[in-house]
Amino acid sequence: MALRDVLVIGGGLVGCASAFYLAKAGAAVRVVERGDLNREASGRNAGSLHFQLEHRLIEHGDAQAEQFAQIIPLNLMAIDAWSGLEAELGVDLEIIMHGGLMLAETPEQVARLEKKYALEQRWGLPTELLDKEAVLKRAPYLSDTVMAAGYSPQEGHANPRHVTLAYARAAAKAGVIFDTKTHVKSLKRDASCWHATIKHDDGKEELLKTQTVLNAAGAWAGQIAEMANIHLPVYPVPLLMNVTEEAPPLLDHLIQHAGRKITMKQVRDGQILIGGGWSSRFHQKNGRLDYDRAPEPIHENIIGNLAVATDLVPQLKNQHLLRSWTGIASVTTDQLPILGEVPEAPDFYVATGGSGFTLGPVYARLMSELILTGGTEAQIDLYSPRRFRHINMFMG
Amino acid sequence: MxxxxxxxxxxxxxxxxxxxxxxxxxxxxxxxxxxxxxxxxxxxxxxxxxxxxxxxxxxxxxxxxxxxxxxxxxxxxxxxxxxxxxxxxxxxxxxxxxxxxxxxxxxxxxxxxxxxxxxxxxxxxxDLPVAFPGWTLPGVMSAGGVQAFVKSQQIVPGNRFLFAGAHPLQLIVADQVLAAGGDVAAVVFSQSFREVFKALKHMSVLWRHQLKFRETAKVLGRLRKAGIPVIFNHSILNAEGQDAVTGARVVPIGEDGVIDSARARTFDCDRVAICYGFxxxxxxxxxxxxxxxxxxxxxxxxxxxxxxxxxxxxxxxxxxxxxxxxxxxxxxxxxxxxxxxxxxxxxxxxGDSSIIQRRDIESRLKSLRGFADLLRQLSHVPQSLLDQLLSADTLICRCEGRTAADLETDLAPSPHFNTADGFKLASRFGMGLCQGRFCSHRVTQKLAQQSGLDENKVGGFSTRVPVKPVLIGDLLPK
CATH class of the missing domain: 3.50.50.60 (FAD/NAD(P)-binding domain)
Known part of the structure; x- marks a missing residue:
């Protein structure tokens, strides 16, 4: 007799990892994914493991910066989780944690780094503040327009093509059932449990009874929540990424910036991934945004992204752009993750938003702990969907 | 505005x-x-x-x-x-x-x-990329590539060519190579002469397109006269050589479509031109x-x-x-x-003239497509033949160095993907400089075969900008 049965909706990183931890702890888990596993943001993001406070979180005044600094405990858990993940799953995930630099090129950006550094120290995140000489010594490939940098010794990257699938394989071994090419048609609750109708692509429908639902649908978590008669303020956002051909060793670090949109890293096979939150564009369908079709790349943004990259690492001009691709990430109204049980829908849990790749393994551990024990050792009330009660109070 | x-x-x-x-x-x-x-x-x-x-x-x-x-x-x-x-x-x-x-x-x-x-x-x-042992050696080319050299510069890019494939274009290119001063070891067709004959029974098409057949017959005549063997019912087995092609082995194909590698024979050549289709x-x-x-x-x-x-x-x-x-x-x-x-x-x-023009074109197209259909039947290559040419260490995705064995093992452990894109993401097949042009055809068919789904369901690798790699320095405003 299983400890508890859980229907996980979404075969991305959070879904597959949660399934793994839940099954390992004795739950009976079924994962339903409408496409292939790892096909959306989990597999399409650029694989950054970033732990420093991002500039978008600290540039809107001290009060907000204070609030966002509360994410740091999750980052600390993530450093632990990633450091042990290859051993835990017994596979090579191309995890490299050689350190990351957040660059400043103006006095204003330097001041922002100083403020960020102070917050990180207060919350116990191990970072350093490097002056120009120290940055260029550590990273001689950078342009000398760099004036300072925040440094996190644990930052780096992992291969998003492998991580989710490794979790999925381990989960399958632990007894998890995967239904890919299967979507959820409806979710209804009665006094004792949830009733989910799922439909396979071959047309076959199934009615599942489950005690617990975990909504791990990422950018589509809002749509899934609607089936449970709940509003979740999570929005799909269309992003753009670029990758070069295989290059000789050039970049040692994860590169971020205190004022410009850029992330850069060189993966083990030599390609350099360039991203940093540049937009692509959703197609429209009947006057609405079409979240079911790959967003369209924007020419100006490809060029804009590459211009920042070559400003910082001039040698990149000699590399070929191999591919630009688009993907759909998610953002919540307050930019914090949504983690926990929805008060208006008992036994309906959500894990989405925030830095979904870097924090994915942590979300998964927390959700498994929360679902199976009713609480978590770490304090995660800040991220609870409870904060959106005002949106759901009229949903009868 | x-x-x-x-x-x-x-x-x-x-x-x-x-x-x-x-x-x-x-x-x-x-x-x-x-x-x-x-x-x-x-x-x-x-x-x-x-x-x-x-x-x-x-x-x-x-x-x-x-x-x-x-x-x-x-x-x-x-x-x-x-x-x-x-x-x-x-x-x-x-x-x-x-x-x-x-x-x-x-x-x-x-x-x-x-x-x-x-x-x-x-x-x-x-040209349809065909993988076989030695296909990445310098000296293995596509017949189309050979022809491009000859047409644009009257340069024969090699000394002695072995042509292998199923498409009649290789006869034309072999003839052009000879005319431009090159040497041809043999022209090898995988289909049997009987298959060709069967396809040619559509005499009406033959009559309407007699100019093409007459030209092809003349080419065949010239090749025979020059003593070039034109061999049917055989396939390339492998290209030989250390750093470049020095020869090629050719094998007969049995009644059952299975190649008989014990009966391979070797041709000396420094170029292998492949012509299995497009x-x-x-x-x-x-x-x-x-x-x-x-x-x-x-x-x-x-x-x-x-x-x-x-x-x-x-x-x-x-x-x-x-x-x-x-x-x-x-x-x-x-x-x-x-x-x-x-x-x-x-x-x-x-106006009316455009309607007439369109009607004329459509009627010509009907006839031309009939010929194209015939040519497709004539030059059909069963996938089972192409599969037999692979050995475990034959590269399929040459950009990322993934072999036939890798294709099998990457597919085996995961019943979870059934789209080419999902497979690409997991396996690196198709992620390199050629952006999948060399391997996508095979990967899509392999996935379809394995999953029992139609190729349209499996899909191809999604295509993205830039459709060909480009120097980043060239993209930036000057």
């Missing part, structure tokens, strides 16, 4: 081969703002590939088969109302669904964009979002279109090999049809 008549083109034509040339010819004299893009430095495409303007080649593309095309090429090339962009690669299409689209180009002076209301995509095809250059039009359909006989991913040759994306027209590989004459007719379709949608040229 900004009036953008001056800066927005009416039509951008991608590819100045037979389809593009015919479209230009039909669109002429209408006062349209037309841009033509081609990677080569002169018009003509692969079939009418011209030597550089500074070369004088006296016997360039002799023979009656080429006369009509050469005349059209001369006419169109001299036109001054066309904006030619030679030596220029199309990197992608943006805003394809919008009334004004953006074409991303990389020319001799770097990257730029063109705005246009309509696009005709006619980029032709490339794949449409459909990457750009798929990147633009056009619907594609799988048709193995027609070359894999082909682009469905309406009567005006318009794809599923409004104002993106297609012509030539990307609607199904069928040769230069079909391409030219389709180019004309696309131009007429575009004109009638613009409200130009809608």
């Amino acid at each position: 900004i009036a953008d008549h001056d800066t927005v083109a009416d039509m951008v034509i991608v590819g100045a081969g037979p389809a593009g040339l015919a479209a230009i010819d039909t669109l002429g004299g209408q006062g349209l703002n037309i841009h033509v893009i081609d990677e080569q430095h002169r018009a003509g495409g692969q079939i009418y590939r011209q030597p550089p303007a500074t070369f004088r080649v006296s016997n360039w593309m002799d023979g009656p088969l080429y006369d009509e095309g050469k005349a059209l090429l001369r006419d169109v090339e001299s036109r001054t109302d066309i904006n030619w962009h030679f030596g220029t690669t199309v990197l992608g299409l943006f805003d394809a669904d919008d009334p004004v689209k953006q074409v991303w180009l990389n020319g001799p002076d770097g990257a730029y964009t063109l705005k246009t209301r309509a696009v005709l995509i006619a980029p032709g095809c490339y 794949l449409p250059n459909s990457e750009l039009v798929r990147q633009a979002g056009a619907h594609a359909e799988w048709d193995r006989q027609a070359g894999g991913w082909i682009i469905p279109h309406d009567r005006d040759m318009c794809s599923s994306v409004p104002d993106i027209y297609v012509a030539g090999e990307i609607t199904g590989v069928a040769g230069a004459e079909v391409a030219a007719e389709e180019g004309r049809l696309a131009a007429l379709g575009y004109l009638s949608r613009m409200g130009k040229n809608t």
Whole structure:
């Protein structure tokens, strides 16, 4: 007799990892994914493991910066989780944690780094503040327009093509059932449990009874929540990424910036991934945004992204752009993750938003702990969907 | 509102081969703002590939088969109302669904964009990549690649050639190699002579296209006279050599379609030219979002279109090999049809003469497609033959160094993916510089075979900008 049965909706990183931890702890888990596993943001993001406070979180005044600094405990858990993940799953995930630099090129950006550094120290995140000489010594490939940098010794990257699938394989071994090419048609609750109708692509429908639902649908978590008669303020956002051909060793670090949109890293096979939150564009369908079709790349943004990259690492001009691709990430109204049980829908849990790749393994551990024990050792009330009660109070 | 008549083109034509040339010819004299893009430095495409303007080649593309095309090429090339962009690669299409689209180009002076209301995509095809032990050795080429050298520069890129494949083009290229002073070890066809004979029973087609058959017969005669063995029912087994090709082994194919490697024989040669068929250059039009359909006989991913040759994306027209590989004459007719379709949608040229013109083209196309169908039957290669050519360590994805054995093991442990894209993400197949042009055909079929799904369900690798790799320095504003 299983400890508890859980229907996980979404075969991305959070879904597959949660399934793994839940099954390992004795739950009976079924994962339903409408496409292939790892096909959306989990597999399409650029694989950054970033732990420093991002500039978008600290540039809107001290009060907000204070609030966002509360994410740091999750980052600390993530450093632990990633450091042990290859051993835990017994596979090579191309995890490299050689350190990351957040660059400043103006006095204003330097001041922002100083403020960020102070917050990180207060919350116990191990970072350093490097002056120009120290940055260029550590990273001689950078342009000398760099004036300072925040440094996190644990930052780096992992291969998003492998991580989710490794979790999925381990989960399958632990007894998890995967239904890919299967979507959820409806979710209804009665006094004792949830009733989910799922439909396979071959047309076959199934009615599942489950005690617990975990909504791990990422950018589509809002749509899934609607089936449970709940509003979740999570929005799909269309992003753009670029990758070069295989290059000789050039970049040692994860590169971020205190004022410009850029992330850069060189993966083990030599390609350099360039991203940093540049937009692509959703197609429209009947006057609405079409979240079911790959967003369209924007020419100006490809060029804009590459211009920042070559400003910082001039040698990149000699590399070929191999591919630009688009993907759909998610953002919540307050930019914090949504983690926990929805008060208006008992036994309906959500894990989405925030830095979904870097924090994915942590979300998964927390959700498994929360679902199976009713609480978590770490304090995660800040991220609870409870904060959106005002949106759901009229949903009868 | 900004009036953008001056800066927005009416039509951008991608590819100045037979389809593009015919479209230009039909669109002429209408006062349209037309841009033509081609990677080569002169018009003509692969079939009418011209030597550089500074070369004088006296016997360039002799023979009656080429006369009509050469005349059209001369006419169109001299036109001054066309904006030619030679030596220029199309990197992608943006805003394809919008009334004004953006074409991303990389020319001799770097990257730029063109705005246009309509696009005709006619980029032709490339040789079907066939993997066998030794296929990545220097000296293994496609027959199309050999022909490009001979046509454009009268240079024979090697000394002694072994041709292996299933497509009759290899006879033509072998003949051209001989004429240009090269040596041919043998021409090897995988189909049996009986199969060829069976296909040729369609005498009506034979009669209508007798010129082509007569030319092919003459070529065969010349090859025989030169003592070149033309061998049926055999396949390449492997290319031999340490750093470059020094020979090739050829094996008979049994009644059951199984190759008999014990009976292999070796030919000395320094070039192996492969000619098993062609794949449409459909990457750009798929990147633009056009619907594609799988048709193995027609070359894999082909682009469905309406009567005006318009794809599923409004104002993106297609012509030539990307609607199904069928040769230069079909391409030219389709180019004309696309131009007429575009004109009638613009409200130009809608009179009776255009209706008659279209009817004539459609009737010619019917006959030409009959011939193309016959040629496809004639040159059919069963996938089971291509599968037998692989050994465990044969590279399939040469960019990422993934082998036939890797394909098996990567597919085995995961029942979780059944799309080519999902597989690509997990396995690296198709992620390299060629962007999947070498391996996608095989991976899609393999996945379909393994999952029991239709190729259309499995899909191809998604195509993304830039459709060909480009130097980052070339992309940035100067």
